[in-house]
Amino acid sequence: MLxxxxxxxxxxxxxxxxSGFSLTLRNGVLGLLGPNGAGKTTLMxxxxxxxxxxxxxxxxxxxxxxxxxxxxRRRLGYLPQDFGVYENLTAVEFLTYFAALKGVTxxxxxxxxxxxxxxxxxxxxLVGSFSGGMRxxxxxxxxxxxxxxxxxxxxxxxxLDPEERVRFRNVLSEIGAGKMVILxxxxxxxxxxIATQIAVMHHGKLLQCLMPEQLIALARxxxxxxxxxxxEFETCRSRFRISKVTRETDGVHVRIVHEERPVQGGMPVxxxxxxxxxSAIHG
Amino acid sequence: xxxxxxxxxxxxxMEFRMRMRRNTTVAMLLIVGAIVYLIIPDLSTGRxxxxxxxxxxxxxxxxxxxxxxxxxSALISLLGFYVCSSSVRRDLLSRTGFIISSTPVLNRDYxxxxxxxxFFYLVVIVLTSLASAMVMFLIRGETTLEPSVFLVTYxxxxxxxxxxxxxxxxxxxxxxxxxxxxxDVLYFLFWGVVISIPAMSLPTRTGFEWTDxxxxxxxxxxxxxxxxxxxxxxxxxxxxxxxxRVPPVVFNGIRWIFVDAAARICTLVLPxxxxxxxxxxxxxxNPTRVASSLxxxxxxxxxxxxxxxKPATRISGTLMGRGNxxxxxxxxxxxxxxxxxxxxGIAAIVVIxxxxxxxxQEVQSTILPLIVVILxxxxxxxxxxxxASGMQELLSxxxxxxxxxxxxxxxxxxxxxxxxxxGPIFRLFTEPHIAISMITGGILLAGSAVSFGILxxxxxxxxxxxxxxxxxxxxxxxVALFDFIGxxxxxxxxxxxxxxxxxxxxxxxxxxxxxxxxxx
Numbered sequence: 001m002l003x004x005x006x007x008x009x010x011x012x013x014x015x016x017x018x019s020g021f022s023l024t025l026r027n028g029v030l031g032l033l034g035p036n037g038a039g040k041t042t043l044m045x046x047x048x049x050x051x052x053x054x055x056x057x058x059x060x061x062x063x064x065x066x067x068x069x070x071x072x073r074r075r076l077g078y079l080p081q082d083f084g085v086y087e088n089l090t091a092v093e094f095l096t097y098f099a100a101l102k103g104v105t106x107x108x109x110x111x112x113x114x115x116x117x118x119x120x121x122x123x124x125x126l127v128g129s130f131s132g133g134m135r136x137x138x139x140x141x142x143x144x145x146x147x148x149x150x151x152x153x154x155x156x157x158x159x160l161d162p163e164e165r166v167r168f169r170n171v172l173s174e175i176g177a178g179k180m181v182i183l184x185x186x187x188x189x190x191x192x193x194i195a196t197q198i199a200v201m202h203h204g205k206l207l208q209c210l211m212p213e214q215l216i217a218l219a220r221x222x223x224x225x226x227x228x229x230x231x232e233f234e235t236c237r238s239r240f241r242i243s244k245v246t247r248e249t250d251g252v253h254v255r256i257v258h259e260e261r262p263v264q265g266g267m268p269v270x271x272x273x274x275x276x277x278x279s280a281i282h283g
Numbered sequence: 284x285x286x287x288x289x290x291x292x293x294x295x296x297m298e299f300r301m302r303m304r305r306n307t308t309v310a311m312l313l314i315v316g317a318i319v320y321l322i323i324p325d326l327s328t329g330r331x332x333x334x335x336x337x338x339x340x341x342x343x344x345x346x347x348x349x350x351x352x353x354x355x356s357a358l359i360s361l362l363g364f365y366v367c368s369s370s371v372r373r374d375l376l377s378r379t380g381f382i383i384s385s386t387p388v389l390n391r392d393y394x395x396x397x398x399x400x401x402f403f404y405l406v407v408i409v410l411t412s413l414a415s416a417m418v419m420f421l422i423r424g425e426t427t428l429e430p431s432v433f434l435v436t437y438x439x440x441x442x443x444x445x446x447x448x449x450x451x452x453x454x455x456x457x458x459x460x461x462x463x464x465x466x467d468v469l470y471f472l473f474w475g476v477v478i479s480i481p482a483m484s485l486p487t488r489t490g491f492e493w494t495d496x497x498x499x500x501x502x503x504x505x506x507x508x509x510x511x512x513x514x515x516x517x518x519x520x521x522x523x524x525x526x527x528r529v530p531p532v533v534f535n536g537i538r539w540i541f542v543d544a545a546a547r548i549c550t551l552v553l554p555x556x557x558x559x560x561x562x563x564x565x566x567x568x569n570p571t572r573v574a575s576s577l578x579x580x581x582x583x584x585x586x587x588x589x590x591x592x593k594p595a596t597r598i599s600g601t602l603m604g605r606g607n608x609x610x611x612x613x614x615x616x617x618x619x620x621x622x623x624x625x626x627x628g629i630a631a632i633v634v635i636x637x638x639x640x641x642x643x644q645e646v647q648s649t650i651l652p653l654i655v656v657i658l659x660x661x662x663x664x665x666x667x668x669x670x671a672s673g674m675q676e677l678l679s680x681x682x683x684x685x686x687x688x689x690x691x692x693x694x695x696x697x698x699x700x701x702x703x704x705x706g707p708i709f710r711l712f713t714e715p716h717i718a719i720s721m722i723t724g725g726i727l728l729a730g731s732a733v734s735f736g737i738l739x740x741x742x743x744x745x746x747x748x749x750x751x752x753x754x755x756x757x758x759x760x761x762v763a764l765f766d767f768i769g770x771x772x773x774x775x776x777x778x779x780x781x782x783x784x785x786x787x788x789x790x791x792x793x794x795x796x797x798x799x800x801x802x803x
Contacts, residue, residue, distance in 0.1 A: 012571065048572065049384070050384045050568060051571065068389045074387050076385055078382055079382075080378050080381040081378070082409055083379075084377030086373070086377060088301055089300075098382065100293035101290060103289075274354040
């Protein structure tokens with residue numbers, strides 16, 4: 001179990017990236033959603049022991065990781081944002097290196113990980129020649145090589161093509177069954193399919209932490225569908241948060257996230273997760 | 284026990300392996316071989332490697348091993364630093380450092396691992412020098428080869444130097460305020476101090492002294508033996524002319540008695556202290572202590588000073604975008620260099636004012652070396668910065684730049700160089716041979732900055748080569764060859780044209796690489 005108690009990170013330049021964040025995490029995939037600059041990466045870095053909190057405590061199995069970071073480090077798999085590679089190593093060498101740093105001596109584990117991420121055919125190829133998706137899969141392989149209890153992946157699908165994204169999500173979904181996985185992203189569809197819990201962050205604060213269906217339930221009655229004239233649409237766009245737009249022959253079809261009926265003829269509709277997220281962020 | 288050392292061994296071995304796979308390593312080994320070839324001249328040319336007192340040393344194994352080992356030791360301790368000090372930065376740029384910091388690897392193990400990777404890499408360079416020296420001895424020696432003499436001499440003289448350099452390289456990378464371009468220059472000063480202190484006490488040396496702890500080149504034991512055997516402390520190493528009328532001196536080698544061996548072992552104290560400092564000062568990739576994302580390793584003080592001076596860049600900013608002709612694009616890049624680091628702009632203004640107000644003698648002897656230091660720092664990243672910041676692809680879509688990248692950068696570097704040396708040229712126009720040296724030196728600086736940046740994708744080699752050249756030039760003012768920018772005013776037309784040809788050759792090589800990349 002991972003417990004965050006009133007965690008705050010304030011940088012020397014006065015910026016508070018994370019403020020009073022409290023959360024308890026058990027096995028499953030936690031999707032950490034938030035707009036750019038919400039403090040997701042800072043929070044992930046604190047959990048991964050890369051950064052230390054200014055105040056508050058992070059407990060892993062009851063041990064405070066600020067005092068005993070190795071307790072978590074031995075059981076942690078971490079894939080940072082914009083993960084790069086040592087270009088003149090092969091995939092096997094790269095993985096062997098990180099396995100050794102994590103104290104893994106079983107060579108069979110390297111092969112197993114490469115098979116898990118479908119890179120066994122490229123094991124002896126230089127990683128400098130890998131595509132973005134292959135590098136990310138190698139990244140997740142290094143994160144899993146020590147069979148961790150907690151896996152942290154920060155914006156892992158940024159820059160991947162749709163097929164790679166789906167493949168990557170499936171890998172995360174598979175490993176999430178028996179482990180704690182924290183997946184940070186601002187792409188809602190990434191967490192929609194695999195997250196068992198969603199934490200919404202904004203301005204460094206935790207706004208909601210619920211199951212996806214609960215988050216959607218909270219947004220019920222706040223999402224509206226309407227067909228607008230083009231002029232009406234322009235006015236509407238500047239006043240409300242529009243989640244979807246399609247131009248058709250009878251006018252502009254829009255979905256609006258708003259507390260009350262935003263326009264005449266607006267009909268309440270079942271919210272999607274992305275709309276629930278917008279609703280949570282903007283109240 | 285084996286488990287304790289596993290992370291150190293893993294990190295060290297991986298570091299070593301990655302370095303050995305780089306093309307620059309092959310280039311480095313070839314350069315070392317070439318240097319050894321040059322410093323051990325054929326005696327029939329009237330030049331010799333080692334001079335003791337007034338005579339040349341007889342080419343036996345002891346003399347050739349000693350001369351080449353001292354030379355290798357100096358080379359390793361300076362150039363080796365710049366070659367090695369990029370391992371933490373690599374982890375930072377690739378962001379694998381964040382992963383490492385989230386593993387149970389101790390700071391101590393990381394530092395020792397990187398240190399050992401550096402050390403074994405330098406040992407390969409040492410072995411290359413050793414093998415080259417033995418080959419040269421087989422060709423030019425005057426007696427039979429004694430490999431054990433070479434091995435013992437290199438082990439005692441060069442290995443402590445490699446240990447020191449490996450430790451300094453990781454220390455200057457791990458401690459945030461010592462890293463980056465400022466650290467590169469600081470190391471050069473540090474190196475100068477470390478080799479100067481024991482050198483100062485050499486003439487009066489009678490036995491073991493505390494300064495022996497800093498004697499990374501191993502001059503102390505050498506001088507002791509010269510005093511004992513030949514009643515002289517005068518020694519000259521490196522290819523230079525000898526008087527054939529003076530009979531050669533037979534150097535029987537250093538007998539490694541206890542006090543000398545102890546002195547060499549004591550030089551390990553300084554590296555140990557550097558490693559302790561590295562371990563305690565290591566940032567462990569903490570984002571609050573290192574600027575991880577901007578792919579720059581400028582120290583905090585440097586960044587803060589530049590931030591303070593940022594308003595001054597409004598002037599340089601106006602020079603950007605003055606049209607779309609090639610000269611205008613060159614001007615934009617030069618203006619960008621000053622806008623990125625306004626400190627350089629301020630420094631340039633200061634030296635221009637000083638060079639216009641001080642006496643011509645001071646301009647030549649003091650301001651010119653200062654200008655070289657500023658230019659080395661200013662131009663080091665001029666071509667490497669584009670790839671490091673991920674801007675290369677974007678730039679290659681701009682008109683004219685893709686195919687003319689090398690000349691664009693060279694134009695920009697030369698423009699900045701000329702701005703700085705314009706003052707001294709104006710003041711010394713009455714001595715045209717010095718003014719010409721300044722111009723050819725400026726071309727060499729600008730051409731090398733661009734070429735080394737393109738060929739090695741880093742500014743470190745440029746910094747190392749030119750700080751070394753400046754150091755040698757200042758300490759050997761009577762040698763015309765080292766007067767690359769008119770500091771001593773001794774360079775003749777053939778030396779000036781030689782430096783210009785070298786600049787052209789480097790630019791040609793860089794241009795080839797760049798064009799091949801652009802067409803791929």
